[in-house]
Amino acid sequence: MANKIFAYIDHFGGQVLPASWEAVGVARSLADQLGSGVTAVVLGHEVEGIANQSIEYGADQVLLGDDPELKDYRPELFAGTLSHLAAEAEVLILPTTSRTRELAGMVAVDLETGMAPDVISFEIDGDAILATRPIYAGKLLTKVVCREKRPQIITLRTRAFPKPEPESDRSGEVVRVEVVIGEVVTEVTGYKPSEAGVSLTDAAIIVSGGRGVSNNPKLTPPNEITDEKEQEIWRAQQGFALVRDLAETLGAAMGASRAAVDAGYIPYALQVGQTGKVVSPDLYVACGISGAIQHLAGMRTSKMIVAINRDSEAPIFKLARFGVAGDLFDIVPALTRALKERLGK
């Protein structure tokens, strides 16, 4: 019997995004429950290694579209090929990344079927997957289901499902497939590396700074900076340097609140919250963040939250497991030193 559970493997620069393995893990457990097999889809150029890895993580079969045309992700090409391959699938599971969200949506149009992004849990209900996903940035949850159309397409919220352990002795077959080249209409001309360093959505630990990072009264900006706004930004940069030191000590990603982004302290790519990135790390350290509702919406599912804030009444403490009511300019560098000592760095 043909495999009915498909998992799509997203990768960039030769590296598979860890969330892709979470998708394979979910596909594996679903296939085991339904008595089916897992087909992984790998599209790209010189990605045979990724196909073999997919088997180690749980795929029985890999459909490998390896073609110079697929060197860069381009939505039209990838959607066309994936739609062709997944047309007979019962379920297509993808991670949720800046590529796969639109990819899944476009495949849904090609196959006239339903698609649910950012799924955080699901149950099997009759013949269908009843998936739960956050709406209003997690202030509410909704169950969604695609009863009749197939395949059912879901993209998984990163870190909502466990990442399986690879098993090097697993076996499976790699099948090379033709790439569907339609009227290609976009051309990738280059890349610029991230402003963010460690990816926020994949990070196990995030250290974030808020508006409070610019409030260090002990700092005097250099004389050549006379503009008040520029002095504020200079202060904020000194504050974010402390946040960055702590993040680096913990191997963490750095984040920021909307207030800090809107004030021009730090690029938007680092914003956590309803209009930024929604994250779910094991540990979230909030420095100088009071906890506006739209920030909380973006990080409330973190497994543990630590809040460092001058105002002990700040809403962030209501979500925190550990809190320090104190000055981040004293506490954060002291914490960095204490952790360096203990972690032997």
Place this chain on the structure above:
Amino acid sequence: MNIVVCVKQTPDTAATVSVEDGVVSWGDSPLVLNPWDEYAVEEALRIREAHSGQVTALSLGPEAAMEALKLALAMGCEQAILINDPALEDADPLVVSKVLAAAIKKIGEVDLVLFGRGSVDNDTGITGPQVARRLNWPVLSLVADITSLDPEGRTIAVERMIDEGRQLVRGSLPAVVSVVKGINEPRYPSFMGIRKASRAEMPIWSTADIGLDEVPTPAMTWPEIFAPLKVETECEMIEGETPEEVAARLADRLIEEKVI
């Protein structure tokens, strides 16, 4: 340039959203133009200012959504169109994309369609790409910068904000673009703009008006909306005489909890 900007009315992001008997409410909080769509409207206006042409704001929603369209008009859009049809009440993304694509075809001779990266309510973030797919136009999503636009040469070049940084992409017109925050700083409506918007005639289109003989059936249904379980967290305040003492205690607790 004939530009269409697709917008949606949503609750404000500061709203406390709750649900009772499956009905979502947001207290006294106002309904606003979806924050991400403000960037799309602003970008549309800037392109028109640079290349001339006109901007049409297009929304699918209840009659109340005319308020969001009025804001788009007040910001400077020439025209606003509401698609309102009781048959669309349960529309899922698949239906929404079909309806918007049909409306864009009806508007005709469109060079560029702009979207915000998603809406802050349902937050699927796929409407733009789905509309592009239906129109068979290129999609340039998550755009942080339109680096060049040549209406005569029919090309557009952008920087996309992807997880790994920026991807530089070139496409042909007509195209669908979705934009992220940071691409611009949306303007406030002018007094004149507000006056003009309040007097503007706004066409309301049904599905029949845009040439859809029958309303498509949604593929997705949502049988249940509920509030997440409130996790009661007891916050353990870490105290001490000096910052060093506080930091040492906190570091020890984090290690005990095995989170680092």
